[in-house]
Amino acid sequence: MTVGSSVRAGDPPKDESPTEPNKSKAHSSTGVQAASMRAVMARMVAFYFRAPVKAFFRGRIDYLGYARAINPHLQAEAGWTWRLTTPALLAHAVRAEGWRFIPNQVLPPLLANTFIGAVLYTGYLQSLSTLHAPTSQQTKRVYPPPPVATTFTAGMIGGAIQSLFAAPFDALQVRFRTSDILEGKYKTMWHYAMHKTKSIGLQGIFAGYTLSLLKDSLGAAVFFSTFETVKSQAYYEFVTKYYGSRTRDTLLQSAVFVEDPLGGDSRPVVKPHYTLEPTFLLLAGVSASITSQLIQHPLTELQTVHYRRLEALDYQAHMESRPSRVMSRYYHAYEETFRQCRKIAKRQGGWRNYLYKGFFMSTIRQVPSTSAGLIVFELVRRKYAFESEEVTIDREGVKILLT
Secondary structure (H helix, E strand, O other): OEEEEEOOOOOOOOOOOOOHHHHHHHHHHHHHHHHHHHHHHHHHHHHHHOOOHHHOOOOOOOOOHHHHHOOHHHHOOOOOOHHHOHHHHHHHHHHHHOOOHHHHHHHHHHHHHHHHHHHHHHHHHHHHHHHOHHHHOOEOOOOOOOOHHHHHHHHHHHHHHHHHHHHHHHHHHHHOOHHHHHOOOOOOHHHHHHHHHHHHHHHHHOOOHHHHHHHHHHHHHHHHHHHHHHHHHHHHHHHHHHHHOOOHHHHHHOOOEEOOOOOOOOOOEEOOOOOHHHHHHHHHHHHHHHHHHHHHHHHHHHHHHHHOOHHHHHHHHHHOOOHHHHHHHHHHHHHHHHHHHHHHHHHOOOHHHHHOOOHHHHHHHHHHHHHHHHHHHHHHHHHOOEOOOEEEEEOOOOEEEEO
């Protein structure tokens, strides 16, 4: 497969050389918009499935914990009703607490989730631009596309950066107790975050960080490498084989045939059907969601067990006078986690049964919002890209125009 470029008649090529500030602004805008869309879609799909909100798409930081705690319908453990949907839970909380409930209890977790997602997308884009020269040009169509090894590495770097910035939020999330706010110990989520961060200190913030780093970096590496492979390599391979194998007469009679704007080549120039690329984009989002869950789902099970002992470790750490003993306790906590998980796996019939329990339903619930986030990520990335010459794939009997 070879690549050529052509420019439509009347449209002179543009000499665009993106500066570093423009690149950084584009990456940041893409990250924020993609992260926000993923958060919104997660809530929409939760409503679509018509099940208790607590069972669907619990984000990295749960923003409905307090709203559920003060809802009588949820406390009564009755069957599903519309009163258990996200809008109904928020409406009841606002009636009970007033409009201050939104900025005090809901806004902080929402901002945290958006920030964490933006860090991931932005870190990935910056890393990919550094590792793959054509991507750094910020053109609407990157050709040749980055190889799998490059996107895997960029995704791993982006996931590692996300894990670092998410560590304080994870530490607050796993130690959060709704009863603390109900009993008046903390007035708002802002108050809780400041007090708890000061209380647990730096060693508490990064307790359990190794598992989080492993899950985020490997998950993001598989996530983005799968997305880019299906979206680019698989799409280009498909259109090359499909249109490259058709006869000249078939191409000339086809509605996808277009005139060569330069008029210097006798080969037919065809455009792939306009639905093909969006289809591959959707398949890329679905594939990325499923493959990343293969990594993240089992590691989440291990994290859940490990996080149960963090508060006890915090208390023991306050009793220790030597920092080396404190770090030793956190280190040995991993050994205890492994022993406990081994016992659970033995009771459930093996590691595979234990680590992948509920994998299917969890993945099904994850796919819509993740796919939507990736599609928005790609569209916004193209929105902030610079205009470029049209790219063609040259075959012996045809030129395939990638618009």
